[in-house]
Amino acid sequence: MAEPTKAIFLLMPEWQGSASSRAMLITDGAAHLREDLPPAARFDVAVPQQAGDALGTPVARLSSVVAARDAARETLRSAEDPAITLGGDCASTLAGLDRAAERDPGVAVLWFDAHPDLQHPSTSPSGAASGMALRHALGLGIADLNGAHPIDPSRVLLVGAREVDAEEAQAIDELGIRSLAATSEGPAEAVRDWLTEIGATSVYVHIDLDVLDPAEFAAVHAPVPFGLAVSDLAGAVRAAVATAPLAGAAICEFAPATAEIASDDSPTVLRLLAALVSGGSR
Known part of the structure; x- marks a missing residue:
């Protein structure tokens, strides 16, 4: 039996990257999760309280998104163990993903999300950084948010994306990004086969909780059917x-609308945390 992976947990209640009018529910979700994280392995990332400014770019609230990312980078600078970021919107993934790519150019990225997050800043209908998160991880967005160590698109697998803009679909096709539908049978086997096929030397796992079917998980801003x-x-x-x-x-976008929903759905988040650390040590 594989030994559990030793990991640290970055609690990052970043809401400024979200497009939702109820974005600040993310901070409530983060506060609820905080109680369940081991204090010795938990690091609280300082996120600006203010909404932030676009700084003359097409990205809404960019100043706060960048400040939060830089705070996460600073927290990660001296950490040796794999880091699991949670409690924020999808843009909160950027610091940890860039760190993973810096440490291992052969890292594979599993993007579990109802959306591919490949909107381009110049054409995004909302200007929300969350909808551009993967685009910036690939180094194909604006300089302020592009990863310092861009991910190779051939090493990305989209899983469960079912709400895809026309321009995102075009980017997926042009970049050659592989995808696996939420309705596919045997996702575990398909994921294992893909990682083996590309010769992954490590794996980064991005989970937007809206990848889940709304019948099983309600604590997201905009549930997408058939997850x-x-x-x-x-x-x-x-x-x-x-x-x-x-x-x-x-693990992103935990946004419970009520304390009851938070209590009902937080065990699912903890189950996913347990799955993440279930493998062998790096």
């Missing part, structure tokens, strides 16, 4: 970290 079952997502994550060492991860 993954919790058991299928957890199984795919376990298969991933059993195939390649965990380089890092993010």
